[in-house]
Amino acid sequence: MLYPSVGDEVKMKRTNTVIKIESRVAEGGQGVVFRGVDSGGHDLAVKWYRKNKYLERQYNQIENLTNYSRPHPSFAWPIDIVNHPTIVGFGYTMEWVEARFVSLVEVLKKKVQPNFRTLITIGIELNEAFSALHSRGLCYRDINFGNLLVDPYRGDVSIVDNDNIGSESSRQGIKGTLRFMAPELILGNSSPSIVTDLYSLAVFLFYLFMHGHPLEGQKVNASYTWDKGQEQSETVKVTHFFGREPLFVYDPSDASNRPEYDSPVLRWWDIYPEFFKGVFVKAFTTGLKEPSLMKRVTETQWRGALHQLNDQLFSCGCGAAVFKDFDIPDKRCWNCSMTPSSVPILEAPSGACVLSPGFKLTRHHLFKDFDYKDSIGSVEPHPNIPGELIFRNTSNISWIIEPVGEGVKEVKPGQRMQVRPMKMHFDKIGTTISNP
């Protein structure tokens, strides 16, 4: 027998906890994944390795990972090695991923897309997970779409197949999935590291927001031919276009690899504000050819950019979700081609924010302390006046406001105010709302 069967019991190595195999869930390149239940009735995932020549290395790798606590809630982290009474080999247990999580790529392929707040939340969660991993000196090494599940309604992320995670220095078999691999890895000039992970993260985020690969444009497409005498092997092509001479589809100084006419990237790219596109330009120009923590875009930069993007989201009069672009004041809507009418802007210390339904004012907006969780206020549609907004004080201190042409007023914790031009005071921090 190569694998446990349904009904078998496997035992955790450290705690001797018995897990009963309930069903076979999936089969992959490395082995088979089962759903198991412990004596307390909790679901667990059990991955059993296929017999192969790397088995000993895989064992050490997993054993090592079980010594670490989970870096971020998004990781379905290995809990313990499991053994079977008669079957040679081993498996490991990890947390069971709930059914609300589906493959991200599956979501991106769907006609109806999650709203931008959800897409941004997915980006933020993914970025935070990698940040937590890298802060511990660990790297993921093999990021690809098979590893990444999301809740398309809430934006939660679940990262599975963590068996390739390790410290930068440890030796490891898998180099990565080619289309997510940094050029220096493809060329064999480097081994997987935090720096190469940062490249893969940028590719992921590009897919998330732009719906395509950052290097697959007209130039690469032109090389895909089955004509006699002109074909090259995929390996040659990959080494060339993803390794030796990679060229970003929106490289500012070389337009020869722009997205193909039928690529979804064309449409999505134009929607985003210039500052956000600029981060991708950095990631795929200097970050492409100069592999270092300084030249690649780090999680800190992505964090800032993603939160700022969230702050610039609003709805055009035609109903389309659009972003305020402070660099292009009269930017047109991607749907109706009109310049959206003006929107209320809160001049927070962290930067200008568009007040639109779903916007949450956090401590970071006021104090720039990277606390994005604590909510100070939230914007909702006005319950009685269509088109107007209200701002709810969700903090525990009163806001002092001076609406234009009105006297000084207080917005107590839990109270709501109608959004209109004014000066606002959050304790000692002063801001304004304008409607230019």
Next chain:
Amino acid sequence: MNDLNSLMPGGGISRRSLHFFILADCSGSMKVDGRIQSLNYAIASIAPTLINWEREQEQAQIFVRAIAFADQAWWHIESPQPIDLLNWVPLTHVEKGLTSMGAAIRMVADAISPEKFEPRSLRPVILLITDGKPTDVEEFEIGLRELFSLPAGKAAIRLAVAIGQGANVSYLSRFINDPDIPVLVAENVDQIAVKLTAATLAISKMSSIGSDRKQVSEQIILPAVNSFIQADDDTIV
């Protein structure tokens, strides 16, 4: 949550087509032990694996075509069907039918010639399933020559499943033409689905561009072959 409930751009990502050709033997001997029924069952049972794989990766969109062969070869599915819409009409054996494997290979070669084959597609996958050997040996030779003269034919991932002892592995090895990839032997009908699953996993791994065919073969195809060898090695000496 009072969220922004606005219109979003439509989804979809650009993908390349992965054309999957099934060449299925419908000769007279396929009726033995219900082989043809097992073959139909096996194809139906690998479809979900392929659909899952397609769903979880960003690069390929799988299209299926099928050629059946007996006294002659014919298109069982001629226009490429997206895997998630695949409606497999069961094949039936041809009473006393021959094994025109060569004609089938020539048909697939024609379909992947530069004039007909989609330029941006990934390298095609050709899966040959048989319980015998070609009865049209001359055609078989021509077919292989035609296939290997084509860029897409040379680049194709060629896999073969031999059903039972009657299948001639040497012809199939010549079709595969890669020492790293063994012929998958289904000793009995129960194993057809198992071997096809192994072949399917190999497809999903090998078709990711630039993947190491040898490593994939070692990790996926060979264990399946080895497990068979182990099972067969319990003779008492």
